[in-house]
Amino acid sequence: MLFLNLIKQEWSKNIRSQGFYKNLAVTIILTLFTLYMAAVFLFLGFSLDKILEKVDNKLNPMELFNGAMLYIMLGGLVIRFLMQQLNTLNLPPYQVLPIKRSLLINFLLLKPLINPINYFLLLVVVPFAVKSVVGYYSISVAIRFVLSFVFLVWFNSLTSSFLKRKFGSGLLSFLVVIAVFASIVVLEYFKVFSLFEASRQLYGFIVLKSYGLVLALIFVGIAYLLNRWFFSQNYYPEKFNIKLKSDTTATADLSFLNRFGVIGELIGLELKLIFRHKRTKSILFASLIFLVYGLMFYTKKDFADNSGMLFMVAMLMTGSLMFMFGQWIISWDSSHFDSLMTRNIPIRTYIKANYYLLIAFVLISFVLTTPYFYFGMKIVYLHLAALLFNAGVNVFFFLLFATFNTRKLDLSKSQTMNYQGMTYKSFLIVLPIMFVPMIVVGALSAFVSLNFALWTLALVGLAGLVFHNSLITVCVNVFNNRKYKLAEGFREGE
Amino acid sequence: MIQVTDLQKAYNGVTVLNIPFLTIPQGESFGLVGNNGAGKTTLFRLILDLIEPTKGEVQIEGQKVMRNDAWKTITGSFLDESFLIDFLTTEEYFNFVGKLNHKSQGDIALFLDSMKDFFNDEILGSKKLIRDFSKGNQKKIGIAAALLGDPKILILDEPFTALDPSSQIRLKRFLSDLQTRFNMTMLISSHDLNHVTEVCERIVVLEKGNIVKDLKTDEDTLKELEAYFAV
Numbered sequence: 078m079l080f081l082n083l084i085k086q087e088w089s090k091n092i093r094s095q096g097f098y099k100n101l102a103v104t105i106i107l108t109l110f111t112l113y114m115a116a117v118f119l120f121l122g123f124s125l126d127k128i129l130e131k132v133d134n135k136l137n138p139m140e141l142f143n144g145a146m147l148y149i150m151l152g153g154l155v156i157r158f159l160m161q162q163l164n165t166l167n168l169p170p171y172q173v174l175p176i177k178r179s180l181l182i183n184f185l186l187l188k189p190l191i192n193p194i195n196y197f198l199l200l201v202v203v204p205f206a207v208k209s210v211v212g213y214y215s216i217s218v219a220i221r222f223v224l225s226f227v228f229l230v231w232f233n234s235l236t237s238s239f240l241k242r243k244f245g246s247g248l249l250s251f252l253v254v255i256a257v258f259a260s261i262v263v264l265e266y267f268k269v270f271s272l273f274e275a276s277r278q279l280y281g282f283i284v285l286k287s288y289g290l291v292l293a294l295i296f297v298g299i300a301y302l303l304n305r306w307f308f309s310q311n312y313y314p315e316k317f318n319i320k321l322k323s324d325t326t327a328t329a330d331l332s333f334l335n336r337f338g339v340i341g342e343l344i345g346l347e348l349k350l351i352f353r354h355k356r357t358k359s360i361l362f363a364s365l366i367f368l369v370y371g372l373m374f375y376t377k378k379d380f381a382d383n384s385g386m387l388f389m390v391a392m393l394m395t396g397s398l399m400f401m402f403g404q405w406i407i408s409w410d411s412s413h414f415d416s417l418m419t420r421n422i423p424i425r426t427y428i429k430a431n432y433y434l435l436i437a438f439v440l441i442s443f444v445l446t447t448p449y450f451y452f453g454m455k456i457v458y459l460h461l462a463a464l465l466f467n468a469g470v471n472v473f474f475f476l477l478f479a480t481f482n483t484r485k486l487d488l489s490k491s492q493t494m495n496y497q498g499m500t501y502k503s504f505l506i507v508l509p510i511m512f513v514p515m516i517v518v519g520a521l522s523a524f525v526s527l528n529f530a531l532w533t534l535a536l537v538g539l540a541g542l543v544f545h546n547s548l549i550t551v552c553v554n555v556f557n558n559r560k561y562k563l564a565e566g567f568r569e570g571e
Numbered sequence: 572m573i574q575v576t577d578l579q580k581a582y583n584g585v586t587v588l589n590i591p592f593l594t595i596p597q598g599e600s601f602g603l604v605g606n607n608g609a610g611k612t613t614l615f616r617l618i619l620d621l622i623e624p625t626k627g628e629v630q631i632e633g634q635k636v637m638r639n640d641a642w643k644t645i646t647g648s649f650l651d652e653s654f655l656i657d658f659l660t661t662e663e664y665f666n667f668v669g670k671l672n673h674k675s676q677g678d679i680a681l682f683l684d685s686m687k688d689f690f691n692d693e694i695l696g697s698k699k700l701i702r703d704f705s706k707g708n709q710k711k712i713g714i715a716a717a718l719l720g721d722p723k724i725l726i727l728d729e730p731f732t733a734l735d736p737s738s739q740i741r742l743k744r745f746l747s748d749l750q751t752r753f754n755m756t757m758l759i760s761s762h763d764l765n766h767v768t769e770v771c772e773r774i775v776v777l778e779k780g781n782i783v784k785d786l787k788t789d790e791d792t793l794k795e796l797e798a799y800f801a802v
Contacts, residue, residue: 346659354658
């Protein structure tokens with residue numbers, strides 16, 4: 078009963094957070110996305126047996142699937158390690174109530190298991206079991222097959238939360254996880270050790286023998302007991318509640334920025350902000366992912382003649398950091414906005430600091446994409462034009478649009494897939510920035526030539542750089558008009 | 572020094588502050604009291620140009636504060652935690668604020684030394700981030716940062732709450748000292764009638780956005796205020 082009560086209270090916590098309703102548009106978009114993914118998975122589930130029939134004629138589809146089980150487990154662990162948030166029930170208010178500690182811990186451990194996202198892959202597994210496993214074996218084998226998959230999900234959820242609590246989610250443990258995963262793949266590739274074979278044997282036993290599922294349950298039990306052991310070692314929340322743990326401060330030496338006066342100070346402040354919050358750090362990693370877009374597009378023959386598309390890719394890459402941070406450049410300061418507005422910082426200086434920071438972001442991204450020059454002179458021209466256009470034009474769009482994001486951003490909270498403080502506007506804003514240049518380049522290169530298109534955009538960008546002072550004045554005026562809305566929005570919180 | 576004319580602030584048609592006229596001369600210590608929702612913080616935010624007045628204006632040294640940067644050079648303020656930058660260490664924060672006011676490293680060190688008693692050895696010298704300090708210590712950090720730029724005008728919202736008794740007494744002495752030595756103009760709001768009458772020469776009582784009393788502090792003021800607030 079108490080357990081259900083706890084679940085109910087967690088639910089009301091989510092429902093009653095003010096962001097829930099305000100963010101309806103985002104929720105709808107995410108729901109549509111989820112439905113789309115569900116459809117894709119279902120489709121995969123219904124066609125998986127046919128795909129697997131074609132792969133190998135010695136093994137039947139279920140045997141192949143069983144061989145992949147341990148890979149799914151490891152891959153799942155990696156993804157969970159990166160994405161899954163630890164379930165941190167806010168313990169203190171409950172600790173003082175007469176609730177048994179073991180109940181609270183069970184709640185912490187078992188609540189993630191009821192999250193439907195865990196069972197998303199069942200959309201693939203169940204149709205596959207019905208269509209293929211029943212045919213090759215029997216209904217009871219199919220049921221065991223599905224159950225073994227459910228147990229695997231439990232095992233993964235429990236193991237990853239144990240590993241995360243025990244070893245933390247820092248960069249080092251991330252690298253260790255990746256290294257372990259990579260070395261297993263390498264061993265398989267060179268036929269030193271086949272995890273596939275081991276997995277096939279193990280899951281063959283679990284699924285085909287009537288008592289095989291007991292083994293899978295034992296694994297789940299071990300993972301559960303590991304967690305219990307961890308909590309028995311760390312009794313107080315301060316030991317395991319990541320949120321309560323104070324970060325160790327990385328005091329990087331940014332004193333070289335001093336030369337640039339107040340603007341330098343403000344840029345230094347912003348850099349510290351980025352490196353001292355989880356959310357901004359994960360965005361930093363995410364923007365690195367943009368950098369590999371080129372590998373996908375530049376190597377494909379299909380895109381070679383699609384100049385507009387190529388330019389968009391070049392623009393996204395040479396502006397990756399700006400595209401990720403740009404429109405939040407003011408919202409990042411939401412928790413100390415009043416401070417910046419009342420201190421001795423002229424508004425123009427504040428806007429200028431943001432401007433130079435974005436320019437620096439563009440330059441850094443550009444330098445990081447220089448390896449693509451290896452793909453030929455065309456890419457060099459594309460990137461140079463994109464650089465100028467980003468630094469001369471897009472930068473101002475982001476500075477202007479940033480004043481329309483008036484929601485307070487909570488930086489201390491989490492990491493991947495965090496949409497707190499974002500509205501449908503944030504999604505809409507990026508669309509024209511991305512697609513208008515693409516259409517312009519596409520049209521100009523179709524009717525005149527690619528060279529002409531690139532020169533046009535480069536010159537427009539250059540003009541933006543030359544007249545940056547007057548354009549900054551425009552941004553200052555817009556900011557001044559929006560200032561009270563921003564201050565009010567940031568004060569409201571979620 | 573500060574002049575408020577015909578100032579009104581309304582939210583959704585409900586007027587929360589209405590001050591036809593108010594001047595605060597240089598060097599005055601101005602106390603603001605009133606129950607929750609009386610408009611104290613709203614008035615301070617209007618003076619600091621953090622919200623837009625529905626009507627009227629605030630001037631500091633003859634200049635409108637709205638969308639103006641000039642007043643920022645002579646004003647120090649601390650209203651709430653959003654005036655702190657909580658992901659910095661205290662040293663980084665004081666350095667940042669000091670640099671904004673064109674102070675040298677030596678000036679900042681000297682200033683922090685003068686704050687030693689007030690800080691009670693708890694603020695400086697640790698690598699702790701401001702967000703990890705207690706409310707009381709955060710308040711001390713905020714008040715100190717407000718003073719760091721040698722402001723002519725100091726604006727503090729509820730400076731005494733969350734401070735321990737010794738710190739409250741130290742702060743009182745400190746504020747009186749600042750006023751006599753530098754002739755600083757001070758605007759202080761407080762729920763603590765004792766403290767505010769001790770520190771301020773003038774007390775203004777706000778009720779539902781209107782000024783209902785404007786008193787020069789003497790030995791009867793505290794009694795008068797207590798009588799007013801006793802319902």
